[in-house]
Amino acid sequence: MRDNPLIGYGLMVGLDGTGDQTMQTPFTTQSLNNMLQQLGITIPQGVNMQLKNVAAVMVTATLPSFARPGQSIDVTVSSMGNAKSLRGGTLLMTPLKGVDGAVYAIAQGNMVVGGAGASANGSKVQINQLSSGRIPAGAIVERVVEASVGGEGMFTLELVRSDFGTAQKTVDAINRQFGSGIADAVDARVIRVRAPESPQARVGFLARLESLEVTPTQAAARVVVNARTGSVVMNQAVRVEDCAVAHGNLSVVINTDPVISQPGPFAGGRTVATQTSEISVNQAGGALQMVRGGASLSDVIKGLNSLGANPQDLVSILQAMKSAGALRAELEII
Numbered sequence: 001m002r003d004n005p006l007i008g009y010g011l012m013v014g015l016d017g018t019g020d021q022t023m024q025t026p027f028t029t030q031s032l033n034n035m036l037q038q039l040g041i042t043i044p045q046g047v048n049m050q051l052k053n054v055a056a057v058m059v060t061a062t063l064p065s066f067a068r069p070g071q072s073i074d075v076t077v078s079s080m081g082n083a084k085s086l087r088g089g090t091l092l093m094t095p096l097k098g099v100d101g102a103v104y105a106i107a108q109g110n111m112v113v114g115g116a117g118a119s120a121n122g123s124k125v126q127i128n129q130l131s132s133g134r135i136p137a138g139a140i141v142e143r144v145v146e147a148s149v150g151g152e153g154m155f156t157l158e159l160v161r162s163d164f165g166t167a168q169k170t171v172d173a174i175n176r177q178f179g180s181g182i183a184d185a186v187d188a189r190v191i192r193v194r195a196p197e198s199p200q201a202r203v204g205f206l207a208r209l210e211s212l213e214v215t216p217t218q219a220a221a222r223v224v225v226n227a228r229t230g231s232v233v234m235n236q237a238v239r240v241e242d243c244a245v246a247h248g249n250l251s252v253v254i255n256t257d258p259v260i261s262q263p264g265p266f267a268g269g270r271t272v273a274t275q276t277s278e279i280s281v282n283q284a285g286g287a288l289q290m291v292r293g294g295a296s297l298s299d300v301i302k303g304l305n306s307l308g309a310n311p312q313d314l315v316s317i318l319q320a321m322k323s324a325g326a327l328r329a330e331l332e333i334i
Helices: 026-038 164-178 199-210 297-305 311-324
Strands: 004-013 055-063 072-079 090-097 103-110 116-120 123-127 132-141 154-158 183-185 190-194 222-225 232-234 243-245 250-261 272-283 289-291 330-333
Touching (some): 004 103, 055 090, 055 103, 072 090, 090 132, 164 183, 164 199, 311 330
Parallel strands (some): 222 330
Antiparallel strands (some): 004 055, 072 132, 090 103, 154 190, 250 272
C-alpha cells in the first residue's frame, strides 16, 4: 500500500495585478493562447498581450492508496514564473499526471495563501510565502491505481527503518496474536505474513494486525546537524566522555569614515574627499572548560550548555569532540 505523486502545469487567474510579467515569461502567454483556442477564441497575429492577472503554476498532489474516482484530494500550487503573489487567484482546470504520463486527477479551485504583503515606491513588507499555497479538496480523482492486498494468501510488511531487532519483535508479536508460523522475517526490513484466503476475512485480519503494539529497539546514537540553519538534534542514546574544550570567537571589524579636505577661499584649490579606515580585531575568551561525561541525554545537554556556545559554535565543538573520541554518537550533516 503506497501513495503516488502527481504533477501538472496550469494557469492561475484572477490575481490583483501580481501575476507574471509576460514579456519575461513567454510560456505564460503561450499557455493562455492555447487555452483560449481550445475555448474557441482566436487571438489575432501580432497582438502582444500584457497581462498582470495571470500566472503559470506547477500543481502537485499525492494520490493516496485505494483512492477511487470521485474522491477529492488536496493540491499544492507553486508559481514558476515571476509572479509577485498568488493570493486570491483561481486555478483553472489542470490535469494531474503520474510518472507513466496518464491523467489520474483533475485540479481546479480557489487557492488559500497563508501570507500577506504590500509594496510601494521601492519599499516592501511581506509575511510568509506568497508564491505558493494549497487548495483543500482541489482535485478530483479520475483513475484508480489497482492494488491487491495479500494476493495468493501472502503479503509483506516493510519497516520504516531497517533493524533486525525491531523486525524480530514484530514477528514475535504477530505470532503470539495469530499463532505460530503466521509471520517470519525475510531480512531487517521485510516481514512476510500469511493471510486468510477469503477477502472478507483478510480485511478483519489486517485490522487486528494494525492494532498490535511493538516497541522498537533503541536507535543508534546519532547527532544530526543542519548545516544551513545551524540546528542540532540528538537522540537519547547520545553519550559523551570527560573532555576539556576551549572555543573562542574571532571577529574583525573595519570602519570606514569619509574625510573632506576643502581649501580656503580664493586659494585656487579643489575639494578632495578621502577615506580613513579603522580596523579592530576582537577575540572572545577561550579558556578550557570541563565537559563531564553523562549517562543520560540531560547530562549531555548540561555539559554542552556549560560551554555557553551558540548553535553555530556547537556544530564545530561536536565535530572536534567526535574526532577526539569524546562523542559516542554518529555525526550526520544534512
